[in-house]
Amino acid sequence: MRGLRLISFIMTRLLQAIPVVLGVVVLNFLLLQLAPGDAATVLAGEAGGAPPEYVEQLRARFGLDKPVLVQLGLYLKNILLLDLGFSFRNNAPVLGLILDRLWPTLLLMGATLVVSVGGGVMLGVIAALGVRTWRDHLISVAAVIAYATPLFWIGLMLILVFSIRLDWFPTSGMEDVVAFHEGWARVADIAHHLVLPTITLSLFYLALYTRLMRATVLEQRGAEYATTARAKGLTERTITLRHVLRNALLPVITMAGVQVGALLGGSVVVETVFAWPGLGQLAYQSLFARDFNLLLGIFFLSACLVVIVNIIVDVVYVLLDPRIRVGGKA
Amino acid sequence: MTGSSPKTPIAGNPDPVLEIRDLSVALPAWADRPLAVKSVSLTVGRGETLCVVGESGSGKSVMARSILRLLPEPHLRIAGGQILLDGEDLARADDRRMRQIRGGEISMVFQEPMVSLNPLMTVGRQIDEILEVHTDWSKAERRRRVIATFEDVRLPEPELIVGAYPHELSGGQRQRVMIAMSLVLEPKLIIADEPTTALDVTTEAQVLTLLKELQIKHGTALLFITHNFGVVAEIADRVAVMRYGELVEYGSAKDVLENPQHPYTRALIDAVPSLVPRKHPEPSLTAEPILTVRALEKTYGRASAGPNWLARMMPRLARGRRSAVKAVNRVDLDIRRGSAVALVGESGSGKSTLARCLIGLEQADSGSALIAGDEIVGRSRGDWRPLRSRVQMVFQDPFASLNPRTKVGDIIARGAILQGVNPEAAMDQARRLLDLVGLDAKAAERYPHEFSGGQRQRIGIARALAVKPDILIADEPVSALDVSVQKQVLDLLDDLRRQFGLTMLFITHDLRVAAHVCEDIVVLKNGTIVERGLTADIFANPQHEYTRTLLASVPGRDWQRRGLPDQLAPPGE
Numbered sequence: 001m002r003g004l005r006l007i008s009f010i011m012t013r014l015l016q017a018i019p020v021v022l023g024v025v026v027l028n029f030l031l032l033q034l035a036p037g038d039a040a041t042v043l044a045g046e047a048g049g050a051p052p053e054y055v056e057q058l059r060a061r062f063g064l065d066k067p068v069l070v071q072l073g074l075y076l077k078n079i080l081l082l083d084l085g086f087s088f089r090n091n092a093p094v095l096g097l098i099l100d101r102l103w104p105t106l107l108l109m110g111a112t113l114v115v116s117v118g119g120g121v122m123l124g125v126i127a128a129l130g131v132r133t134w135r136d137h138l139i140s141v142a143a144v145i146a147y148a149t150p151l152f153w154i155g156l157m158l159i160l161v162f163s164i165r166l167d168w169f170p171t172s173g174m175e176d177v178v179a180f181h182e183g184w185a186r187v188a189d190i191a192h193h194l195v196l197p198t199i200t201l202s203l204f205y206l207a208l209y210t211r212l213m214r215a216t217v218l219e220q221r222g223a224e225y226a227t228t229a230r231a232k233g234l235t236e237r238t239i240t241l242r243h244v245l246r247n248a249l250l251p252v253i254t255m256a257g258v259q260v261g262a263l264l265g266g267s268v269v270v271e272t273v274f275a276w277p278g279l280g281q282l283a284y285q286s287l288f289a290r291d292f293n294l295l296l297g298i299f300f301l302s303a304c305l306v307v308i309v310n311i312i313v314d315v316v317y318v319l320l321d322p323r324i325r326v327g328g329k330a
Numbered sequence: 331m332t333g334s335s336p337k338t339p340i341a342g343n344p345d346p347v348l349e350i351r352d353l354s355v356a357l358p359a360w361a362d363r364p365l366a367v368k369s370v371s372l373t374v375g376r377g378e379t380l381c382v383v384g385e386s387g388s389g390k391s392v393m394a395r396s397i398l399r400l401l402p403e404p405h406l407r408i409a410g411g412q413i414l415l416d417g418e419d420l421a422r423a424d425d426r427r428m429r430q431i432r433g434g435e436i437s438m439v440f441q442e443p444m445v446s447l448n449p450l451m452t453v454g455r456q457i458d459e460i461l462e463v464h465t466d467w468s469k470a471e472r473r474r475r476v477i478a479t480f481e482d483v484r485l486p487e488p489e490l491i492v493g494a495y496p497h498e499l500s501g502g503q504r505q506r507v508m509i510a511m512s513l514v515l516e517p518k519l520i521i522a523d524e525p526t527t528a529l530d531v532t533t534e535a536q537v538l539t540l541l542k543e544l545q546i547k548h549g550t551a552l553l554f555i556t557h558n559f560g561v562v563a564e565i566a567d568r569v570a571v572m573r574y575g576e577l578v579e580y581g582s583a584k585d586v587l588e589n590p591q592h593p594y595t596r597a598l599i600d601a602v603p604s605l606v607p608r609k610h611p612e613p614s615l616t617a618e619p620i621l622t623v624r625a626l627e628k629t630y631g632r633a634s635a636g637p638n639w640l641a642r643m644m645p646r647l648a649r650g651r652r653s654a655v656k657a658v659n660r661v662d663l664d665i666r667r668g669s670a671v672a673l674v675g676e677s678g679s680g681k682s683t684l685a686r687c688l689i690g691l692e693q694a695d696s697g698s699a700l701i702a703g704d705e706i707v708g709r710s711r712g713d714w715r716p717l718r719s720r721v722q723m724v725f726q727d728p729f730a731s732l733n734p735r736t737k738v739g740d741i742i743a744r745g746a747i748l749q750g751v752n753p754e755a756a757m758d759q760a761r762r763l764l765d766l767v768g769l770d771a772k773a774a775e776r777y778p779h780e781f782s783g784g785q786r787q788r789i790g791i792a793r794a795l796a797v798k799p800d801i802l803i804a805d806e807p808v809s810a811l812d813v814s815v816q817k818q819v820l821d822l823l824d825d826l827r828r829q830f831g832l833t834m835l836f837i838t839h840d841l842r843v844a845a846h847v848c849e850d851i852v853v854l855k856n857g858t859i860v861e862r863g864l865t866a867d868i869f870a871n872p873q874h875e876y877t878r879t880l881l882a883s884v885p886g887r888d889w890q891r892r893g894l895p896d897q898l899a900p901p902g903e
Contacts, residue, residue: 225447231437232432232460246450247449321450323495
């Protein structure tokens with residue numbers, strides 16, 4: 001019964017997402033038309049100049065000479081057939097390019113989510129349990145500092161301290177390409193490379209969730225059901241772990257769900273700083289190459305990603321909170 | 331039958347379970363008084379019920395919580411005295427011992443079962459926890475015990491309810507779960523902190539009966555905190571009256587109820603509105619009708635819309651959806667100028683929805699409602715504006731219904747200014763109204779948070795009267811107030827009515843209050859009017875089954891009916 005309703009809910013949400021994603025595609029397409037220059041001028045420019053006839057020829061080959069609406073129509077048709085087009089810049093199909101870069105980004109995002117939500121929840125609980133003790137003060141002050149520091153600066157400082165000075169972690173990249181690691185050695189190598197970008201990207205969110213968690217735990221500990229639990233003779237530890245924690249998690253999950261989109265945006269900066277071969281870096285490069293097909297493909301995929309993550313968050317929420325009725329919109 | 335045995339004399343209660351000696355609880359430095367509880371001494375005997383009565387701020391709840399040391403320390407802490415449970419001083423017991431006592435030897439039932447239960451855990455598990463901590467029984471044994479206790483408190487289908495979440499149960503069922511929770515280990519003492527205040531009157535009666543019955547069955551002592559003397563009359567063996575943290579009167583229920591010594595106790599008892607309808611002037615049948623409602627309907631939820639596209643494709647997915655609720659179902663109502671009609675019903679009866687339709691906060695689906703001849707059903711917001719001065723409302727919660735950032739004078743004058751009165755004149759009138767409702771005219775310059783609940787409700791009444799409405803709709807105007815304040819506000823409404831010939835639709839769940847202010851009564855159940863007539867007639871001779879149940883559920887009805895002519899007693903008693 002509940003399972004069926006959940007499936008129905010997920011299906012409805014997926015179908016509702018289609019017009020949203022298409023809207024994003026159309027909007028991105030039209031916005032990109034506003035950018036000066038196109039792939040043909042960039043290619044010609046990089047070749048050290050070319051006669052106008054050659055540029056025109058290039059345009060005709062890329063289909064850039066047709067009216068904007070016709071281009072849009074063609075693009076939409078291709079999208080619906082899941083054909084994201086061809087990147088002339090990289091001389092490869094867009095889909096393949098993106099899929100190559102997708103998993104590093106997902107890895108970075110996943111690691112960041114785990115560190116920021118997991119760490120934030122833990123630190124928040126520790127701070128709340130020792131409210132107004134040195135632990136609470138230490139965590140709260142550190143959170144405010146992390147909260148107020150810009151992302152790229154943290155990245156650069158981490159590289160400076162941990163890579164250049166201490167030489168603990170590599171400065172950039174996802175793996176040591178010349179070492180040709182295989183199996184577990186490769187996993188360890190990637191994990192080693194992952195540390196600094198993840199810390200950089202998660203620090204801000206870690207601080208945010210720590211503060212949020214601290215506040216909600218304090219609020220929930222004062223709730224009447226916590227008093228009931230105390231009146232049953234439970235220990236403070238059990239009350240916190242069994243009763244308070246789950247209730248206090250709900251607002252954090254909500255926040256995390258909303259912020260996954262922002263995480264993608266943040267990864268552009270971090271991937272650039274750390275030369276992480278992910279979607280953000282690809283987007284950055286394709287923007288300067290005026291490789292609009294590739295850029296649109298990345299936007300399309302990001303939109304899909306955000307939609308899917310939001311659905312996942314909603315499902316998690318339903319599983320955590322029995323009061324939420326899925327599908328009951330009345 | 332411990333409950334009905336002759337009352338033990340106060341001083342030498344021979345067999346006390348709990349003995350409180352000189353208990354003081356300190357408030358934090360910023361509070362308005364240093365001690366929440368000031369050297370209170372009480373005893374609760376084995377199997378007896380002690381009611382602690384007091385208004386808000388009397389320290390009764392703090393006192394109850396300090397027994398189990400559930401105070402929010404360090405803000406509130408026990409400053410002195412002893413709490414002896416069978417001779418053992420709980421005020422000095424260590425945490426480990428306290429945890430054994432909580433739930434095992436003393437258990438507690440709280441006021442609001444919805445917030446007192448963890449919303450994310452099944453109720454069965456929440457009770458199971460107690461057994462888990464205090465016993466070494468196996469899982470199956472514990473489950474058997476939980477189900478047996480659910481049967482004990484007469485929850486329907488205990489096997490199913492074990493797996494239910496609190497929000498899936500009704501208010502009464504939730505409170506039964508709380509009671510089951512307190513009973514499951516058969517403690518020596520149950521502390522119940524206003525356990526029936528949040529419940530409907532019929533549910534309240536059932537829960538009180540249940541508590542009493544279980545108490546006798548298990549021989550448990552009961553410390554019952556309440557503000558309601560009706561409840562006291564219903565269940566107490568002995569009574570302690572508290573004010574400002576001090577015990578002002580302490581004695582057997584009979585003595586305190588029939589022969590109160592302290593003036594405060596007398597005032598509290600007098601403030602309980604009588605169940606005997608007051609003599610009101612005969613409503614004149616020739617007066618012009620102010621409100622005429624015909625076949626009014628309001629439905630919430632998906633009324634006519636069928637299942638959505640997905641449910642049509644896969645009907646199995648649509649099961650369990652909420653269907654439409656008829657909140658107001660073909661209601662007819664006539665109110666003539668100068669009369670006061672009480673609309674009585676329990677939660678979910680549709681009484682508030684009806685009121686909201688009548689002042690245009692909700693749009694009725696069909697039917698007709700005339701206010702002094704003008705149709706209001708189907709009016710747009712803009713068309714409503716000229717009618718706003720005809721009908722006004724006094725809201726239930728005096729704390730939420732006044733804008734905290736607006737001065738009282740502006741709150742009162744704004745309605746009149748919107749109707750085109752010049753601001754100077756409106757402010758003058760606001761000051762006169764404040765005077766009229768018994769507040770200082772200077773109150774106009776102050777903000778709502780500076781006033782108490784009763785004073786705020788007076789401001790709410792002044793605000794409603796400022797536009798000189800034809801009809802005043804009062805939606806539970808006194809249910810958030812202490813009983814002594816409640817009486818003052820009811821008397822004020824009654825005075826205003828006489829003075830200005832006010833027409834009033836008075837919405838309440840409390841039959842006593844209805845009897846106090848209204849000569850006509852309309853009983854609403856599930857959106858339908860089941861009975862209507864003169865209050866005196868209905869009280870003397872209720873026709874509908876539901877009205878009879880309502881009347882029989884009023885706590886303390888027998889106590890108040892003492893010495894009254896027999897024909898006023900409900901049939902069958």
